[in-house]
Amino acid sequence: MNLNLFGHNDRWLMVDCGVTFSKPGEDGPQVQMADPAFIVEHRDKLSALLVTHGHEDHIGAVAHLWPLLQCPVYVTPFAEALLRNKLAEAGLLNKVDVRSAYAGMRHQIDGFDIEWLGLTHSTPESNALMIRTDVGSVFHTGDWKLDLDPVVGEAFQPSRFAALQKEVPTAMICDSTNALETERSVSEGALHEGLLELVQQAPGRVIVGCFGSNVARLRTLAAIAHSCGRYPALIGRSLHNYYGAARSAGIWGENLGFVEADHLGYLPRNEVFAVATGSQGEARAALSRLASNNHPAMELEPGDTVLFSSRTIPGNELAVTAMIERFERLGVIVIGDAQVNKPIHASGHPSAAELADMYTWVQPSIAIPVHGEAAHMEANAEVAKQAGIKRQFTGNNGDLFVLAPQPGVRRGMVKAGRVGFERGQLVPVVT
Ligand SMILES: [Zn+2]
Ligand SMILES: [Zn+2]
Secondary structure (H helix, E strand, C coil): CCCEEEEECCEEEEECCCEEECCCCCCCCCEEEECCHHHHHCHHHEEEEECCCCCHHHHCCHHHHHHHHCCCEEECHHHHHHHHHHHHHCCCCCCCCEEECCCCCEEEECCEEEEEEECECCCCCCEEEEEECCCCEEEECCCCECCCCCCCCCCCCHHHHHCCHHHCCCEEEEECCCCCCCCCCCCHHHHHHHHHHHHHHCCCCEEEECCCCCHHHHHHHHHHHHHCCCEEEEECHHHHHHHHHHHHCCCCCCCCCCECHHHHHHCCHHHEEEEECCCCCCCCCHHHHHHCCCCCCCCCCCCCEEEECCCCCCCCHHHHHHHHHHHHHCCCEEEEHHHCCCCCCCCCCCCHHHHHHHHHHHCCCEEEEECCCHHHHHHHHHHHHHCCCCEECCCCCCCEEECCCCCEEECCCCCCCEEEEECCEEEECCC
16 A cells, blocks of 8 residues: 655655555455545645556555545556546546656656656556656656566666666665565566466366456467467456556557457357456455356356466465365366466566666665565665665655655654545544
8 A cells, every 4th residue: 555755845746545455354444545644734735646557556545535635646548547437436537637647758846857767567557756856866666577578568678777877866765575586577478378378278168367457467368368269258347447448548459359258158168268357366256256156157167277377465365275175176177376387477576686686777875665564675675785775774654764965764753554445435444
């Protein structure tokens, strides 16, 4: 549930405004986000909200919190399509000042000189931000990986980031999610081969669970289905949302259509291909209903195959295992990334090796790891140190990182907490 605030000369910029979801069995509201109390109090000084990409942990709270913020929102076309759906649901579509951003854009907002720098991640149009002021600059990576074959969008461009080195950014705020991983992330383009082989070998129907926000993965899967003589369909509302957003942003590319899910029940088994929501075992999502043979689109039979082109988010293991057991009781073959030799899932975050590359290119004065648990941020700081970055600041939600003139961290400057969203309104979260 990312929410960053950058302050200079009595003005504030917000970068990202996301949600998190409570895990099965946890108390409290299902949708939670950072408590914006501090910036709401200083709302007249908030110049804009910049969204780095369309993942829920970066964009999911915009529609919930905007009535308290009331500032312009900058988004790229794919995220904008997703945001407009959310704003429409909240009855805010004509109230919010949504402004278009794009990779390569440079724009001045109240003393901040902002540049959007395109990079690769597990959803399209992800951007890092270079925020320059007259006293220093911040390079905010957002979520990223180093992908030279991302399937959708432009390949990662090292030279773009190496070019920042000569202006010595004051600080680099960087994604820590995979800082404990040593192997470089697998490229999206490298998944085609393994997925194709599995689909070619599958005797019956093929159902794939994946994260719908990964448009590149959807494209790879649609292309494989077509090349194997199968008719691909999307099952689940969020998949249709992401597919629709990709089409409206003009990034779906050439003609790789989907059939209506209702048609799947009438096709021969070896012509059926579906991408379904619910890879985390969510009880009401498509995969879980298919596992109980309780989905209107089709019934699965022994010899059908379910592929997980995804990973299980920590906390969801029990729900996912229980769902897999139900598939296996139906005689359905279940295959995940761990059971096969060729990769069928790729992470969207940088491993230690990729982090080291970025630090070497950008060479900021200070490294500030974010986006991860304490152990991930510590590991990221260590990578920065090894890469020759002199200072590393790690901290907690609510800490103020002073970058200029005298760098330092002021602990607990802002009361940090969570609010929930339930039955159409914000509610307190008791922790
Ligand atoms: Zn994220
Ligand atoms: Zn992300």
